[in-house]
Amino acid sequence: MAESKKETIVMFPFMGQGHIIPFLALSLQLEQRGFNIIFVNTPLNIKKLRQSIPPSSAIRLRELPFHSSDHPGLPPSAENFDALPYPLVIKFLQASKSLQPHFRSLLDDLVRGGDPLLAVVGDIFFGWSAEVANELGLFHVVFSGCGGFGFACYYSTWLNLPHLKTDSPEFSLPDFPEAGKFHVTQLAASYLAADGNDPWSIFQRENLSAWSKSNGVLFNSISELDKNGLGYFRRKLNRPVWAIGPVILPVQVRSGKQPTISPEKCVEWLDSKPPNSVLYISFGSMNTISASQMMQLAKALEQILNVNFIWVVRPPLGFDITADFKAEEWLPEGFTEKVVKTQNRGIIVSQWAPQLEILSHESVGAFLTHCGWNSVLESLSQGVPIIGWPLAAEQFFNAKFLVEEVGVCLEVARGSSFEVRCDDIVEKIEKVMKGDSVKGMEMRKRAGEVKEVIRNAIRSDDELKGSSVKAMDDFLDAALLMKEKTKSVGQ
Numbered sequence: 001m002a003e004s005k006k007e008t009i010v011m012f013p014f015m016g017q018g019h020i021i022p023f024l025a026l027s028l029q030l031e032q033r034g035f036n037i038i039f040v041n042t043p044l045n046i047k048k049l050r051q052s053i054p055p056s057s058a059i060r061l062r063e064l065p066f067h068s069s070d071h072p073g074l075p076p077s078a079e080n081f082d083a084l085p086y087p088l089v090i091k092f093l094q095a096s097k098s099l100q101p102h103f104r105s106l107l108d109d110l111v112r113g114g115d116p117l118l119a120v121v122g123d124i125f126f127g128w129s130a131e132v133a134n135e136l137g138l139f140h141v142v143f144s145g146c147g148g149f150g151f152a153c154y155y156s157t158w159l160n161l162p163h164l165k166t167d168s169p170e171f172s173l174p175d176f177p178e179a180g181k182f183h184v185t186q187l188a189a190s191y192l193a194a195d196g197n198d199p200w201s202i203f204q205r206e207n208l209s210a211w212s213k214s215n216g217v218l219f220n221s222i223s224e225l226d227k228n229g230l231g232y233f234r235r236k237l238n239r240p241v242w243a244i245g246p247v248i249l250p251v252q253v254r255s256g257k258q259p260t261i262s263p264e265k266c267v268e269w270l271d272s273k274p275p276n277s278v279l280y281i282s283f284g285s286m287n288t289i290s291a292s293q294m295m296q297l298a299k300a301l302e303q304i305l306n307v308n309f310i311w312v313v314r315p316p317l318g319f320d321i322t323a324d325f326k327a328e329e330w331l332p333e334g335f336t337e338k339v340v341k342t343q344n345r346g347i348i349v350s351q352w353a354p355q356l357e358i359l360s361h362e363s364v365g366a367f368l369t370h371c372g373w374n375s376v377l378e379s380l381s382q383g384v385p386i387i388g389w390p391l392a393a394e395q396f397f398n399a400k401f402l403v404e405e406v407g408v409c410l411e412v413a414r415g416s417s418f419e420v421r422c423d424d425i426v427e428k429i430e431k432v433m434k435g436d437s438v439k440g441m442e443m444r445k446r447a448g449e450v451k452e453v454i455r456n457a458i459r460s461d462d463e464l465k466g467s468s469v470k471a472m473d474d475f476l477d478a479a480l481l482m483k484e485k486t487k488s489v490g491q
C-alpha cells in the first residue's frame with residue numbers, strides 16, 4: 001500500500017470519555033502508520049488530552065469553541081456528557097450541532113493552509129460532519145466506537161421505532177430480522193419515551209440519515225465475530241464498512257482521567273489472589289445503578305465468600321455521580337470494615353480504575369459490566385467472560401449480542417430500575433465464576449477462543465495479516481484513491 005508520510009487525518013470524536021478513548025487509540029495507530037493526526041474537540045477536553053498524549057506522539061490538538069451557557073438548560077462549562085444527568089444528555093447532543101460552523105472553518109483553514117488532508121474521521125453523533133467534508137471535497141468516514149450488532153439495533157430501532165407498532169412487549173426489527181426477538185426491557189429510556197416527534201427521535205433521524213453522505217464506516221469491531229451487524233450496515237448504507245477493531249488505548253496512555261487507585265497497588269493485590277477468583281465490576285464512565293441495586297449487589301458480594309472483587313463505585317442514581325462516595329450510606333453497614341478490611345476480599349475504587357491493567361491480570365475471572373463497547377472489547381481481548389448489566393444506549397443490544405451471538409455473557413440485570421435480588425445476583429455470579437460450574441467452564445472456554453480470534457484479527461505480519469489490519473489498509477487505500485482522483489480531476 002502506498003502510504004504517504006505527509007498525509008493528515010482529522011479526528012473528531014463526540015465529547016464523552018467513551019468516544020474520545022477509541023478515537024485517541026485510533027489516532028495513535030494511524031500515527032504509527034506514518035500519518036499526521038489533528039485531533040479536534042472542545043477546550044476543556046483538549047486541555048485534559050494535553051496531559052494524556054504520550055510525549056512520543058506528535059498529534060496536533062485543535063480547539064473548537066463551545067459555550068454551554070448559549071444552550072438553555074445546560075450547566076455552565078458542560079463540555080462532556082459523562083457527568084450530565086440523563087434528561088440533559090439530549091440537550092447536550094442538540095447543542096453539539098453548534099460546533100458545525102467552527103468545524104467547517106477549521107477544515108477550510110487547513111485546506112487553505114496547504115495541509116495535505118487525506119480524511120476526516122467523524123463521530124457517530126456528528127453525522128453532519130460528512131456534509132461539511134463533502135463540501136470541501138474531503139474523504140469522510142464515520143468511526144463507530146460501538147460494535148456492528150449493537151449499533152445496527154440502535155440505528156434500526158431509532159429509524160423504525162418498532163416497539164410503538166405493537167401491543168406485545170416483544171418486537172423484532174423490520175430491516176434486521178437476523179437480530180431475532182427483542183423485549184421492551186431491552187430498550188433504553190429514550191426509546192420508551194419516544195413518539196417519533198420527540199427531541200431524541202428528531203435528533204437521531206437527522207443524525208443517522210446524514211451518515212449516508214459519508215464515504216464509509218469504520219467499526220471498532222472484528223469481522224469474524226460481528227458478521228450480522230456489519231452486514232446490516234453494508235446493506236443499509238451501500239457503502240464500504242471496515243471492521244478495524246479492537247482499537248484499544250495502550251495501558252500506559254490515559255485519556256484524560258487518572259485512576260483514583262494506582263495500577264501498581266491494584267496489580268499487587270491481584271497478585272495475591274488465586275487465578276480466576278476476582279470479579280471486576282464497573283459501569284463505565286457515565287453510568288451508575290440505583291441505591292437499592294447497589295445495596296443488593298454489595299450484599300451478594302458479602303455472601304459469596306470465595307469470590308474476590310474490585311468494584312468501581314460512583315454515587316447511586318439521583319446523586320451527583322462525580323461526588324465523593326459515601327460507603328456508610330450506600331453500602332450495607334460494616335461492609336467496608338468486614339469484607340474489604342478484615343477479609344481482604346475486595347477493593348472499592350471510587351470513580352476511576354486502571355481497567356485494562358485489571359482485566360489483563362490472570363486473577364480476574366469475570367467482568368460485571370454495563371456492556372459499554374470499549375469495556376466489552378477490553379474484556380474479550382483478554383479472554384475474560386462477561387456478566388452483563390446493561391444500563392443505557394446500545395448496551396442492551398451489546399448484551400444480547402454477547403449472549404446470543406458470541407456466547408461469552410450471562411445477563412444479571414437490565415437497567416437502573418430493574419428490581420434485582422441479592423440471591424439472584426449470587427446465583428448468576430456463582431454460575432460464571434465457580435470452578436466446577438458447567439456454564440462457567442463453557443463461557444471461559446468460549447472467551448479463550450474469542451481472545452484467539454481477536455489476536456489473529458490484529459496480526460500484522462504479511463503472510464498472516466489479520467482481517468482488522470487488512471480492513472485498515474483498505475480504508476486508507478480508499479482515502480488515497482479518492483485523493484488521487486480529486487487531484488487528477490483538478491489538473
Ligand code: UDP
Nearest residue numbers: 018284285286312352353355372373374375
Ligand atoms: N474506564 C476506566 N476506568 C474506569 C471506568 C472506565 O479506565 O473506572 C474506561 C474503560 O476502560 C473504557 C471506557 O472507560 O475504555 C468506558 O467506555 P465504555 O464504552 O465501556 O463505556 P461508556 O463509558 O462509554 O459508557
